[in-house]
Amino acid sequence: MKVTAVETFLVEPRWLFLKVNTDEGVTGWGEPVVEGRAETVRAAVHELAELVIGQDPLRVEDLWQVLRRGGFYRGGPVLSSALSGYDHALWDIAGKARGLPVHELLGGPVRDRVRAYSWVGGDRPDGIFEAVARQVSAGFTAVKMNATPEMRPIASPADAHAVLDRAREAREALGQDGDLAIDFHGRVSPAMARRLVRMLEEVQPMFVEEPVLPELPAEVLASVVQASTVPIATGERLYSRWEFKPVLEAGVAVVQPDPSHAGGISELRRIGSLAEIYGASIAPHCPLGPISLAASLQVAFTTPNFLIQEQSAGMHYHGTDPAYLVDMAPVRVVDGWFARPAGPGLGVEVDEDAVRRAAEIGHAWRSPIWRHDDGSFAEW
């Protein structure tokens, strides 16, 4: 089998899809995107196509190595996301060519269903009790929320207590059986992160996510880990197993590689194994589209130290959830769980007509630019 062509589709709300065609009629789909830089990744995908076209798509690992290492310069959000999309599509082809779901090729399932959480509260978290209660009545037993809007490097007691109050609201709506993840989103300084995780201990979060910016030295992250008993998670802005080693050494409890950024199914598997050495769990970051989620689920079903799956249904970046699959059931949460996908490859069938129609409109989604009240740049 040979790859004959690649196509990309920029589709709302903020996604980019990749289709890899072969001479035997088997096609693979991937989702290579960095949120807010979709067109940049698209350019990388098309530049890398020369390494894929004419090659045997079933040599998934060899193509992964060539796509990552073949340009001398490697890694980073753009190149790793382009590589991730190819990895999804190649695994999709590998599964379809053999009539098996990808997780069967990766050693078979290690669980019968996959637990999911839902986002609540939006970018500037608000209305938490009602939002969590809605998700609980929809069957979710776990939710994630942003901790805070813009936060000054040293916040006022009122702003710090507002974080705790929102977490208490969520805990009250969830009850003691539910799980609460709190995303600091890199908005919080190390000093405030250390203060806040201690304050949040009483609500027993499942984890606090990205307590500090990913580019800070790992010893800063370690200081937050050591400041409280709250499990610390990070990883949506890390792009390979090499970048996960220092955060695991810092003592994080949960790693969150994104299937569309960290090197695809192949690298998520390896990051999961790396985390296993440290007794840590993997909870893939996944606020993107159905192909990225389908890829993540294939990993979730075959990775022993998997914790919980993020998914973007109802997320604050899109009003209605666009349906780009012929059947959305394989990526839909029912009563808080994903069922094991039975279909070959990624287990989803892309509605190509819907994708082509959406690509005629495209999108220009960008991350918001936030400012502190003195006019200086604030992390979003």
Ligand SMILES: [Mg+2]
């Ligand atoms: Mg996050």
